[in-house]
Amino acid sequence: MSHASILPDHAALRNYLLQHRLPLYFSKPVVAHIETYMAAAAAKGFRGKVVDLAEYSSCHRTTLGHFLAEGKWDEAVLQNKVKVESLRYVVQIAKQTAEPLFVIHDDTISKKTKPSSQAQSPMEQTGFHHSHLEGKVVWGHQVQATVVQSNDTSLIHSIDLYDKTKTNPDGTVYTKIDHVCDIAATLPLPPHGGYVLVDSWFTCSRVIDSYASAGYHLIGGLKTNRIIYPQGIRISLKDFSAHIRKEDVRLVTVNGTSYWTYRYEGALNDIENAAVLLCWPEQAFGVPKALRAFLCTDVSLDTETISMYYSKRWPIEIFFRQSKNNLGFDTYQVRSATAFTRLWALLAWTHLYCTTGLGQPCPFGEGLRTVRKQVQLDRLQFVYDCGKNGIPFHVVREQFKLA
16 A cells, blocks of 8 residues: 555445446546545535535645636536436336325525625625525525425436526526426426426426426416406405305314415416415415415315425425534535536435435435545545555555644
């Protein structure tokens, strides 16, 4: 064993990279850095910072910083690998189980500290965004994500920065709705039906039409000021709900929680025909602030199925929480847009590995624990082999950046 080249051997990670033919697209150093990220991201307390990566690499942190910000590699290759692999998995599951394919869209804020007006190199593409979680405007990056799902398997499909300055070819602003519609055009025809699951921001005719062209129905949240036409009368959902009596609703239970539900079928503004559910928690029927509304373009579904399908949006919230708690989605400090976009590509790739790369699909938390244990064993094996091969302790200490 050469003193100059010793490194812990993360064979499982390397085999996954070989299986997906990454050495055909990236140079050997780039593949090594991708392996480094995967190993580092599995560690407890990983924050997505360059110093965290350096602990799992023989390279200095400046080399890893250069890899992220200025390295000659195309992160779009990794992003496309995630998209292709996630869809391949869920389409296969949909075929095997005869279950629908779900596409889930949502956005989140990666909150950052607002820089001083004197800062010479602030983080690129940051801005003020409204945080629904905090109920106020915060500074940071707004990120759109897509998760694909069938049966009980949910996989990350894409992570993209929402850039307010981006424009369409005609000069109009490229919106979050534009992005969602563009994704619809890239999706395969679902083998046993498909549904896009969205919040009220994306429940609009443009998204409905884009997904209908791709073979999917839409199930989405609905603002209570939307207009419906019961018996030809124009009225908002909120005003209409005031006329709903207890005998007009039925109790529907979803995932152990019960809701009083009223179903309307008919036209809305810009939507020719859809099913609309007006829902109140079991103990809050008739309370205006407790009212929630949902729309489904597949009127053949019964009320229980619509409610159950919409509840499948939850995995994207879990993805955001897991990524922020474990993969540094909230705590990265790289400044260039290229660098944090590449970090998101590496994050999605690692998340996919933890859910699909261990022999069979598994929940991310379970997969992360397995990968973390394997990485720790690899490092222990490295120390053991160094001792067995007579490598001096100071060399091992230098390798672990403890000199």
